[in-house]
Amino acid sequence: MDDKLGLPYWAIGTALALGSTLLIGDPYIVSVVNLISIAALTAVSLRFVMLIGELNFATAAFVGIGAYTAGAAVTILDWPFLVAILLAGVVAAAVSALFGFVTLKTKGPYFLLISFAFTEAVRIVYSKSMFLGGNSGMVGIFPPLALDPWMPTFIMAVSAALIFALYAAERSDFGKILIAIRDNENVARTVGLNILLIKVACFALASFAAGIAGSLHAFANSVISPGDFSYLLAAFALAYVKVGGEDSILGPIIGAVLLVSLGSYALGLGGQEHIFYGAAIVLVVLLMPHGLVGLVRRGRDKLAQRRA
Amino acid sequence: MTGERQALLQARGLTRRFGGLVAVSNLDFDIHPGEILGLIGPNGAGKSTTFNLISGFYKPTSGELTIFGEPCTGKSSMAISRMGLVRTFQHGSFMPTMSVADNILLGTIHGLRDRAARRDRVVETAQMLGLGGHLSDIAGTLPHGLQRLVSIGIAFAARPKLLCLDEPLTGLNQTEVTGTLTMLERIRDEFGASILLVEHNMKAVMKVCDRIVVLHHGQFLAEGTPGEIHSNRKVIDAYLGHRHEK
Numbered sequence: 001m002d003d004k005l006g007l008p009y010w011a012i013g014t015a016l017a018l019g020s021t022l023l024i025g026d027p028y029i030v031s032v033v034n035l036i037s038i039a040a041l042t043a044v045s046l047r048f049v050m051l052i053g054e055l056n057f058a059t060a061a062f063v064g065i066g067a068y069t070a071g072a073a074v075t076i077l078d079w080p081f082l083v084a085i086l087l088a089g090v091v092a093a094a095v096s097a098l099f100g101f102v103t104l105k106t107k108g109p110y111f112l113l114i115s116f117a118f119t120e121a122v123r124i125v126y127s128k129s130m131f132l133g134g135n136s137g138m139v140g141i142f143p144p145l146a147l148d149p150w151m152p153t154f155i156m157a158v159s160a161a162l163i164f165a166l167y168a169a170e171r172s173d174f175g176k177i178l179i180a181i182r183d184n185e186n187v188a189r190t191v192g193l194n195i196l197l198i199k200v201a202c203f204a205l206a207s208f209a210a211g212i213a214g215s216l217h218a219f220a221n222s223v224i225s226p227g228d229f230s231y232l233l234a235a236f237a238l239a240y241v242k243v244g245g246e247d248s249i250l251g252p253i254i255g256a257v258l259l260v261s262l263g264s265y266a267l268g269l270g271g272q273e274h275i276f277y278g279a280a281i282v283l284v285v286l287l288m289p290h291g292l293v294g295l296v297r298r299g300r301d302k303l304a305q306r307r308a
Numbered sequence: 309m310t311g312e313r314q315a316l317l318q319a320r321g322l323t324r325r326f327g328g329l330v331a332v333s334n335l336d337f338d339i340h341p342g343e344i345l346g347l348i349g350p351n352g353a354g355k356s357t358t359f360n361l362i363s364g365f366y367k368p369t370s371g372e373l374t375i376f377g378e379p380c381t382g383k384s385s386m387a388i389s390r391m392g393l394v395r396t397f398q399h400g401s402f403m404p405t406m407s408v409a410d411n412i413l414l415g416t417i418h419g420l421r422d423r424a425a426r427r428d429r430v431v432e433t434a435q436m437l438g439l440g441g442h443l444s445d446i447a448g449t450l451p452h453g454l455q456r457l458v459s460i461g462i463a464f465a466a467r468p469k470l471l472c473l474d475e476p477l478t479g480l481n482q483t484e485v486t487g488t489l490t491m492l493e494r495i496r497d498e499f500g501a502s503i504l505l506v507e508h509n510m511k512a513v514m515k516v517c518d519r520i521v522v523l524h525h526g527q528f529l530a531e532g533t534p535g536e537i538h539s540n541r542k543v544i545d546a547y548l549g550h551r552h553e554k
Contacts, residue, residue: 173423173426176413177414179405179406179410180411183404183405184401186365186397187403187414187459187462190363190385190389190394190395190462191465191466192390192419193417193418
């Protein structure tokens with residue numbers, strides 16, 4: 001029942017992250033930092049559904065729904081920037097609630113397959129929808145001119161705020177119910193908890209964050225296309241979670257920082273950044289089943305044992 | 309046997325078929341306020357199916373179930389537990405990766421809105437079960453006997469009117485059995501809860517139960533006080549025979 005949120009650590013970490021966006025001048029590195037912020041938020045969203053024991057490949061679909069919602073809101077409807085971002089989260093959460101209500105009665109590989117199929121189906125819908133730009137996607141998704149220089153800081157701030165919100169949710173009694181569902185759903189059912197409703201709430205919260213991540217992606221790149229939101233996006237997010245370690249919310253953040261940086265470095269060498277993702281997953285599964293965070297924790301525990 | 313109006317739970321003609329197999333057939337029994345009722349029978353007698361039927365995990369093929377005066381036939385397990393009937397499972401009825409405190413906390417969440425009240429309930433429940441010194445331990449790392457107590461703790465933390473325990477004494481040593489039986493009596497006497505106990509440990513059942521219902525081949529065989537059951541010829545023939553004849 002340790003309910004401490006570690007606020008000072010979060011404050012320091014967020015301040016450092018925001019500071020880095022202000023200090024970095026190189027446009028390429030700035031774009032990589034944007035990618036890291038969005039990737040970390042997406043991976044944290046994926047991990048949030050993993051708390052109930054489900055691997056949600058539809059994370060990619062909800063990032064896409066958020067991106068297209070924000071894109072359509074500013075380019076077609078001419079709605080304000082902040083409204084577009086909020087709407088992206090709300091639409092992704094609403095669609096996920098409906099999707100989750102139908103599909104979260106299934107579990108494990110069945111849910112994984114359904115979420116995978118949903119992601120690919122939604123991607124095909126974009127490519128067939130001419131008002132969303134079809135295969136070419138949407139262009140001209142710009143933030144307000146005055147905000148443009150501050151976009152990396154804005155993206156980092158929004159990502160950090162949402163990651164913290166999901167962390168707070170995980171540490172609340174609600175979060176404990178989610179882990180209980182993963183551990184032993186039947187026991188959670190015996191004490192009067194509405195399991196399906198709680199799963200849907202978890203799913204919708206995670207998808208709200210994924211939708212916002214999608215809108216940030218749209219505004220960071222100004223261009224979106226169906227190919228950006230295939231199942232690979234969720235596979236990459238899973239790689240961030242596994243490499244960093246899924247036991248802690250720090251895991252997906254560290255995984256995103258490491259793999260996006262390595263991937264971007266590989267792009268500079270002529271592409272094939274996917275090799276890093278593949279190799280990282282293989283190495284982590286074989287050598288570090290609890291990811292980098294788990295490795296650090298094990299090392300710390302061993303040090304403490306030696307001192308004792 | 310007290311009148312039907314006072315019963316916390318009434319099963320009438322409860323039947324459950326699985327294809328060609330009739331697991332529970334035309335079963336009638338009551339659970340009364342403030343009693344510990346033992347439900348016994350040989351393996352395959354239908355005890356677990358009965359447990360699943362009254363807790364809403366199975367829907368009866370036919371028959372009626374009334375819980376706390378309300379018709380509950382076919383109600384969901386969530387609805388039934390919210391009414392105050394909470395059960396445990398025979399195996400692993402706890403969350404192995406969570407602390408003992410968080411395990412017990414789960415039982416409090418539906419009934420208590422206030423976080424401080426939930427935490428008070430957790431401490432009270434843990435102390436009552438002798439788990440006060442293990443609140444921050446991860447449940448999956450505890451010895452088997454303590455894990456059994458955690459299972460009861462989750463269910464009891466909901467402060468049920470009817471606590472249904474599925475073989476809570478399995479794998480416990482004699483000291484742990486004695487401690488658990490004393491605790492069940494305290495739950496009945498101090499908290500006014502009734503308890504339905506499915507258990508193979510006959511010595512314990514005879515010691516702690518106020519009344520016993522015996523099942524055999526999915527059917528009602530006998531009902532009575534431990535003394536009556538112990539000397540019931542049908543029960544001896546079906547179930548206690550070998551041991552009694554020693």
